[in-house]
Amino acid sequence: MLRSEVRKASISVNEIYPSIQGEGLLVGTPSLFIRLQGCNLRCPWCDQPSALTFRETSIDLKDLIREVEKYPHKHVVITGGEPFTEESLPLLVEELIRRDKSLQIETNCTLWQDAMEELAPQIHITCSPKAVAGWFVHPKIRRYAKELKFVVDQELSLDVLLNFSDFLQREVVVLQPEGNKKVFLQKALEMQLRLLEMGYQVKVIPQVHKFLGLK
Numbered sequence: 217m218l219r220s221e222v223r224k225a226s227i228s229v230n231e232i233y234p235s236i237q238g239e240g241l242l243v244g245t246p247s248l249f250i251r252l253q254g255c256n257l258r259c260p261w262c263d264q265p266s267a268l269t270f271r272e273t274s275i276d277l278k279d280l281i282r283e284v285e286k287y288p289h290k291h292v293v294i295t296g297g298e299p300f301t302e303e304s305l306p307l308l309v310e311e312l313i314r315r316d317k318s319l320q321i322e323t324n325c326t327l328w329q330d331a332m333e334e335l336a337p338q339i340h341i342t343c344s345p346k347a348v349a350g351w352f353v354h355p356k357i358r359r360y361a362k363e364l365k366f367v368v369d370q371e372l373s374l375d376v377l378l379n380f381s382d383f384l385q386r387e388v389v390v391l392q393p394e395g396n397k398k399v400f401l402q403k404a405l406e407m408q409l410r411l412l413e414m415g416y417q418v419k420v421i422p423q424v425h426k427f428l429g430l431k
C-alpha cells in the first residue's frame with residue numbers, strides 16, 4: 217500500500233534500463249538504472265547531454281515504482297543528471313528501501329537534501345567531484361559517501377586527490393580514465409603509482425560496460 221505523499225508525488229525521469237554497473241567499486245553488479253532528469257552542472261565531457269535540462273514534464277512516482285517492480289534486479293542505481301536536484305528523491309529512496317532494494321546513488325556531490333539524512337547510511341553513495349564545481353563536495357555527502365570516483369582528464373591533478381585524504385585512507389578512491397582514452401589511462405596509472413609511494417591504494421577502473429558494448 218503506497219503512502220499518500222507517494223501517491224501524489226511526481227518525478228522527472230530520463231530513462232530506466234537494466235544493465236551491469238560498469239563503473240566504480242561495484243563494477244559487474246547486475247543493476248537497474250534510473251536516470252533522473254536535470255543537472256546543476258555542465259561538464260565539458262558529459263556523456264549524458266539529454267539528461268541535463270530541467271523539464272516541465274514528469275511522471276507519477278507510483279508509476280516509476282511499479283516499473284521498477286517489473287525487474288528482478290536487487291541493485292538499483294539512481295543516476296542522472298544530478299539525482300539531488302530531484303525533490304522526490306527521498307520518497308523514491310524510501311519506497312525502494314521498503315522493497316528491499318540495495319541502492320546506489322551516483323552524484324556530483326554538490327547538493328544535499330535534509331530528508332536524506334536518515335536514509336543516506338543505507339545507500340552506496342558514489343561521489344564524483346567535478347572540476348567545473350571547483351571539486352566541491354557537500355559536507356553531508358562527504359560524511360555519507362562510500363566511494364569517491366574521479367574522472368581522470370586533463371584537469372585532474374594529484375593535489376586535488378590529496379585534498380581527500382579521508383577517502384584515500386579508507387581506500388575507496390577510484391580513478392576512471394575519461395572516455396576510456398589511452399592518454400588518460402596512462403595518467404591514471406601514473407597517479408596510482410605516485411599515491412602508492414605515499415602509502416595510498418587507489419583503484420584504476422575504466423568504464424567496463426563500454427568495453428562490453430552495453431548501455
Ligand code: SF4
Pocket residue numbers: 255256257258259261262263264268296297298324346
Ligand atoms: S555532473 Fe554528471 S550529469 Fe552533470 S554535467 Fe557533469 S557529468 Fe554530466
